[in-house]
Amino acid sequence: MNRLKIALTKGRLEKSAIELFEKAGIDCSPLREDTRRLIHTLPTEPLDILLVKAQDVITYVEHGVCDLGIVGKDTILEHGNSFFEILDLGFGACRFVLATKKGEDLYGKYRDIRIATKYPKVAKNYFEKMGMNVDIIKIEGSVEIAPLLGLADAVVDIVETGTTLKENGLQAVDDISRVSARLIVNIASMKINRTQIMEFVDKLDSVL
Amino acid sequence: MKPYAIHIPNGTRDALYGECRTRRNIENALVDMFEQRGFSEIITPTLEYYDTFVRTGNTLPEEEMYKVIDRDGRILVMRPDLTTPIARVYATKIRDVSELHRFYYIRNIFRSGHSLKGQETEITQAGVELIGSNSFKSDLEVISLAVSALKACDIEDFHIEIGHSGLFRSLLSQLECCDETAEEIRRYTEQKNFAALCDSLEPYSDMAAAQSLTKLTRMFGGEEILGEARSLAYDRESNECIDYLDLLYSELKSAGLANYIRFDLGLVNRINYYTGIVFLGYSEGIGEPVLTGGRYDGLTAAFGFETPATGFAININSIINHISTPQTEVPATIIHYETGRFGDALQILEDTDNGKCELSYCSSIEGTLDLAKRRNAKRVIVLSSSGQRKEFVANSDGVFL
Numbered sequence: 009m010n011r012l013k014i015a016l017t018k019g020r021l022e023k024s025a026i027e028l029f030e031k032a033g034i035d036c037s038p039l040r041e042d043t044r045r046l047i048h049t050l051p052t053e054p055l056d057i058l059l060v061k062a063q064d065v066i067t068y069v070e071h072g073v074c075d076l077g078i079v080g081k082d083t084i085l086e087h088g089n090s091f092f093e094i095l096d097l098g099f100g101a102c103r104f105v106l107a108t109k110k111g112e113d114l115y116g117k118y119r120d121i122r123i124a125t126k127y128p129k130v131a132k133n134y135f136e137k138m139g140m141n142v143d144i145i146k147i148e149g150s151v152e153i154a155p156l157l158g159l160a161d162a163v164v165d166i167v168e169t170g171t172t173l174k175e176n177g178l179q180a181v182d183d184i185s186r187v188s189a190r191l192i193v194n195i196a197s198m199k200i201n202r203t204q205i206m207e208f209v210d211k212l213d214s215v216l
Numbered sequence: 217m218k219p220y221a222i223h224i225p226n227g228t229r230d231a232l233y234g235e236c237r238t239r240r241n242i243e244n245a246l247v248d249m250f251e252q253r254g255f256s257e258i259i260t261p262t263l264e265y266y267d268t269f270v271r272t273g274n275t276l277p278e279e280e281m282y283k284v285i286d287r288d289g290r291i292l293v294m295r296p297d298l299t300t301p302i303a304r305v306y307a308t309k310i311r312d313v314s315e316l317h318r319f320y321y322i323r324n325i326f327r328s329g330h331s332l333k334g335q336e337t338e339i340t341q342a343g344v345e346l347i348g349s350n351s352f353k354s355d356l357e358v359i360s361l362a363v364s365a366l367k368a369c370d371i372e373d374f375h376i377e378i379g380h381s382g383l384f385r386s387l388l389s390q391l392e393c394c395d396e397t398a399e400e401i402r403r404y405t406e407q408k409n410f411a412a413l414c415d416s417l418e419p420y421s422d423m424a425a426a427q428s429l430t431k432l433t434r435m436f437g438g439e440e441i442l443g444e445a446r447s448l449a450y451d452r453e454s455n456e457c458i459d460y461l462d463l464l465y466s467e468l469k470s471a472g473l474a475n476y477i478r479f480d481l482g483l484v485n486r487i488n489y490y491t492g493i494v495f496l497g498y499s500e501g502i503g504e505p506v507l508t509g510g511r512y513d514g515l516t517a518a519f520g521f522e523t524p525a526t527g528f529a530i531n532i533n534s535i536i537n538h539i540s541t542p543q544t545e546v547p548a549t550i551i552h553y554e555t556g557r558f559g560d561a562l563q564i565l566e567d568t569d570n571g572k573c574e575l576s577y578c579s580s581i582e583g584t585l586d587l588a589k590r591r592n593a594k595r596v597i598v599l600s601s602s603g604q605r606k607e608f609v610a611n612s613d614g615v616f617l
Contacts, residue, residue, distance in 0.1 A: 071334060072503015089333075090504075096411040196498045196505065198408070199377055199478070202437055 010201055011054045012208070014076040015065040017083075021189050022059060024099035025078045031215045054204070063087050066192070075197040075205065081187040082166050086127045092198050094209055095191040098216060102168040104130055104184035109155050110177050114162055121161040124154030131164040134184050152176040227329055227337030234541030239340075242532065243322050245368040246342050250320035253361065255344055258319040260301035266291040272300055272518040273488060282326050282337075294326035298341055299515065299527060306347050307519035316348045322532070336533050343509075343529030350513060350524030352460070355493055356467055358526050362507055363476045365528075366497055369535050373500035375476050376507070377436070379483030380461055381490045383445075384432065386453035390425035391417075401429065405484050408433045424450060436480035439465060445481055464493070489515070495528070502538050506531055546592040547574040552584035557599035564597060585616050 016022050026036045038048040039057060048057045058074060062083040068074040069091050077091075080100055084093065104127070108114050114121060122143040125131045135142045147154055152172060154160040166187060167173060173180060191212065198205055224230065231239065247257075263284060269276065282294040295301060298321050310317060322342040329335030344361060346354045359376060366374045384405065388398055397416065404413035410433050420426035428448035435441055435448070442465065445458050461479065468477050483494050490510040497507025509528025516523045548571035553561035565573050574591075576584040581598055585608065588596045596608040596616055608616035 067333065070503070072501075092408040093412075094408050094410065193408075194503050196503050199375075199436065199480070199496075199498045200373075200500055206434075 013056045013074040015058045015068045015074040017062045018059045021100050032211045072194045077192045086129045092193040097189040100189040102187050105180040106182040107178045107180045108162040110179045124151045124160035125164040238541045255318040255320040263292045266293045303515040304519045307516040307521035311521050320344045340532035341529045345527035347525040371499045377478045377480045378495045379480050380457040383457040384484050387425045391420050432482040441479045547572045549573045549595045550588045550593045551597050552576040553599040554601040
C-alpha cells in the first residue's frame with residue numbers, strides 16, 4: 009500500500025483539520041508535539057501530513073506531489089485549477105462580500121469604480137458576472153483601509169462575522185460566495201489509489 | 217535593457233543527452249508501432265488561423281493560445297492542439313466516406329499556461345486519429361492502441377479509464393434545465409464536488425435522473441462499476457451507453473487487456489466535444505493524465521463535412537519528466553589515426569558491427585588513451601602512418617593494455 013501524502017493549510021484550518029482527523033479515529037499525536045518538522049508520519053495510518061501555506065496546498069496537489077489537501081474555498085477560487093474537490097469539511101466558514109463605505113452608492117457613478125482586494129481573480133469573476141467594468145487593485149492585507157483612504161470605492165474581501173468591516177465604517181452590499189475548508193484530491197492519484205483515498209474520504213465524511 | 221538573451225521563456229525547456237535519447241527512443245517506438253498498424257503520418261502547420269480553433273466551439277480559453285499577427289493583420293495561433301487541424305484537413309482535402317483513414321502525428325503543441333505554476337507551454341504530443349467510421353470496432357481498436365502506445369513509452373503501472381459522454385448527456389437532458397445550470401452540473405461532476413453538485417441538483421431532487429447524476433461522481437473503478445451503473449440507467453439511451461461499455465470491456469478482456477482497463481462514468485471533461493466514449497490514461501507517480509482520447513463525431517462538421525472520428529493523444533512531456541533518463545552512452549571504440557590513415561579510420565567508423573565508435577581528436581596516442589579512459593571506452597584502435605593497426609582493450613580497472 010502506498011503512503012498517501014496530505015497537505016494541510018497551516019494555521020487556523022490546521023487545528024480544525026486535526027480535530028476532524030482525531031474524531032474520525034486517526035491518531036495525530038506527532039502533530040501535537042511542538043516541533044519544527046514540516047512532514048509528519050502518522051503511526052497508525054499510511055498517511056504523511058505536510059504543513060504548508062494555503063496556496064502551496066493547491067500547487068502540491070495539482071502537481072501530484074501530494075495526493076490530498078485541505079484548503080479554504082477562498083484559496084481554491086483564487087488559485088485553483090484542476091483537482092477533485094471532494095468534500096466540504098464545514099469548518100473555517102466565512103463568506104466573500106463586496107463592501108463599501110457606509111452610505112456610499114456604488115452603482116451611481118459615471119466612471120469605472122475601483123476595487124481593492126486580496127483576491128483579484130474572485131473580484132474579476134464576480135464583476136464579469138455582474139456585467140460591470142471595474143479597476144482592480146491588489147492589496148496584501150487589511151483591505152478595509154483602502155476605501156477609507158480614498159484609494160478604492162469598495163473592497164472584495166472575506167469576512168467571518170463582519171465585525172472588522174463595521175468597526176471600520178464599511179458595510180457589506182452583496183454576498184459573493186460562501187467559503188469553507190475543502191478536501192481536494194489530485195486527479196491521477198484519485199484514480200490510482202482509489203480504494204485507499206475513498207476509504208479515507210468516507211472516514212472523514214462519516215464524522216462531518 | 218534586461219539581459220533576456222541568456223534565458224528561455226517560462227514554461228519552455230532545453231533538453232540534453234539522456235533526456236533527448238529517451239525522448240527519441242520513445243518517439244521511434246511509437247512511430248514503428250503506428251506504421252506497423254497501418255497508420256500514416258500527417259503533418260500540419262505550426263501556425264494556423266485563430267478562426268480555425270474558434271470555429272469548432274473548442275472550449276480552450278482564448279488566453280491559452282499564443283497569437284501572432286501576420287503581414288496582412290490576421291490573427292494566427294501557434295496550434296494549441298492537433299486534432300482540430302487534422303479534422304480541417306480531412307473535411308477540406310479528403311472528404312472520402314468510403315474508407316477509414318488512419319493518421320498519426322508526433323508534433324509540438326503550444327499552450328500559454330499560468331506563469332510560475334510549473335506548467336510547460338510547449339508540449340510534444342503523439343497521437344492518432346481514425347476518421348470515417350463510427351463503428352464499435354474502431355473504438356475497440358483505438359483503446360487497444362492506447363494500451364500498446366503507453367507500453368511502447370516504457371511506463372509501468374498505467375491504466376486506461378473509460379467513460380461514455382452519452383450517459384451524462386442523457387441524464388442531464390431529462391432535467392430540462394437551462395445552459396447555465398447544465399454547465400454548473402457538468403463542472404461539479406468533473407470536479408467530483410459532491411456537496412456542490414447536490415446543491416445544484418436540489419431543485420430537481422424528486423427526479424430519478426437527478427439522483428443518478430449525484431451518484432456519477434463516485435462511479436469510478438474497475439469492471440464492477442458497470443454493474444453498479446445499471447441501477448442509474450433506467451431509460452433506453454443510458455442503458456445503451458452501459459451496454460456499449462460492457463461489450464467493449466468483454467472484447468478487451470478476451471484480448472487479455474482487462475488489467476489495463478478501468479471506468480469512470482463521471483468523465484465529463486469537454487462534454488460538448490466528445491460524442492461517444494471518452495478515455496484517459498493514468499500512470500503511477502504522474503499527477504496528470506498522460507493520455508486523453510475519445511470519439512468526436514461532430515468535429516469535422518465544423519469545417520463543412522461531417523464524418524465520425526475517434527483518436528487519442530499522449531502527452532510525451534509528462535512521461536519524459538517522470539522517466540529516469542539513462543546515463544550518457546559510452547562509445548565502445550575510439551579510433552586513433554595518424555596522417556594518411558583517415559580513410560581507413562572512416563571505414564572502421566562506418567562498419568556498424570563495431571558498435572558505437574568515435575574518432576579521436578588527439579594528436580598523440582597517449583592523449584587518445586587518456587580520452588578513452590575518461591570516456592569509459594572499451595577499446596582503442598590505433599592506425600599508424602606506417603600502415604600498422606594496433607588494438608588496446610581496457611581491463612577491468614579501465615587501464616588499456
